[in-house]
Amino acid sequence: MRKPVIGGNWKMNKTPQEGVELVAELRDDLGDMADVEVIICPPYPALLPIGSELAGGNIKLGAQDLYWEKEGAFTGQVSPGMLRACGCQYVIIGHSERRHVFGETDAQVAKKVRAALDEGLKPILCVGELLAEREAGETEIVVKRQLEAALAGVRGEEISTLVIAYEPVWAIGTGRASTAEDAQDVAHFIRRTLAGLYDREKSEAVRIQYGGSVKPENVKFYLAEADIDGALVGGASLKAAVFAQLIRNSTGR
Numbered sequence: 001m002r003k004p005v006i007g008g009n010w011k012m013n014k015t016p017q018e019g020v021e022l023v024a025e026l027r028d029d030l031g032d033m034a035d036v037e038v039i040i041c042p043p044y045p046a047l048l049p050i051g052s053e054l055a056g057g058n059i060k061l062g063a064q065d066l067y068w069e070k071e072g073a074f075t076g077q078v079s080p081g082m083l084r085a086c087g088c089q090y091v092i093i094g095h096s097e098r099r100h101v102f103g104e105t106d107a108q109v110a111k112k113v114r115a116a117l118d119e120g121l122k123p124i125l126c127v128g129e130l131l132a133e134r135e136a137g138e139t140e141i142v143v144k145r146q147l148e149a150a151l152a153g154v155r156g157e158e159i160s161t162l163v164i165a166y167e168p169v170w171a172i173g174t175g176r177a178s179t180a181e182d183a184q185d186v187a188h189f190i191r192r193t194l195a196g197l198y199d200r201e202k203s204e205a206v207r208i209q210y211g212g213s214v215k216p217e218n219v220k221f222y223l224a225e226a227d228i229d230g231a232l233v234g235g236a237s238l239k240a241a242v243f244a245q246l247i248r249n250s251t252g253r
């Protein structure tokens with residue numbers, strides 16, 4: 001059984017203080033949500049205070065990116081070990097904004113995935129096509145290329161520690177969510193690709209999220225699909241009450 005996993009990607013929002021207040025409210029609102037794993041991914045400066053606030057509870061902490069080197073002259077970068085020291089268990093890698101706003105390549109994504117695993121961080125690996133790629137019928141080609149590149153250095157026994165987030169770029173922050181059926185088709189394709197790269201049993205253990213304009217109102221349709229095990233949520237994770245409702249709705253409560 002794959003445990004549902006809902007991630008909140010705050011992107012470049014919230015000061016440390018605002019973030020601590022949000023997670024305190026979220027924790028009080030949710031209580032003991034043992035049937036779904038919740039991961040909060042704040043900006044770097046908020047990681048440490050939020051890590052302290054969440055310590056001992058069941059909401060997990062994730063970062064939005066990392067750099068693959070351990071330390072050194074890499075101005076502006078943050079290492080996997082630093083994220084661990086802040087209490088992170090997860091890290092988003094290859095988000096579409098990293099790829100398309102900051103020009104991150106498949107090869108860089110692969111290095112980040114490897115570096116995260118080497119430090120004991122669980123990658124939330126994002127893949128997804130641009131609108132022009134979808135319209136050209138290239139969704140599977142793009143997603144397969146992104147997966148093969150990112151997972152080139154990942155061994156079979158490691159693959160189940162990853163979460164794969166399928167996020168069509170045209171659905172992110174646009175209010176234009178994918179239909180659950182279309183998201184399921186790509187999630188199923190991702191699982192088949194993983195089965196090809198590893199084996200069927202291993203592919204069945206990997207959790208696949210859908211991301212892109214997920215809201216409290218539509219989350220349950222994605223979670224109802226056979227190959228979708230959760231959601232990666234941007235805008236709707238920025239208010240505690242809204243995100244708590246989304247999490248509750250994801251499990252049908």
Ligand code: PGA
Pocket residue numbers: 009167171172173174175211212213214232233234235236
């Ligand atoms: P959104 O963002 O929910 O605001 O569309 C999703 C994401 O970028 O992970």
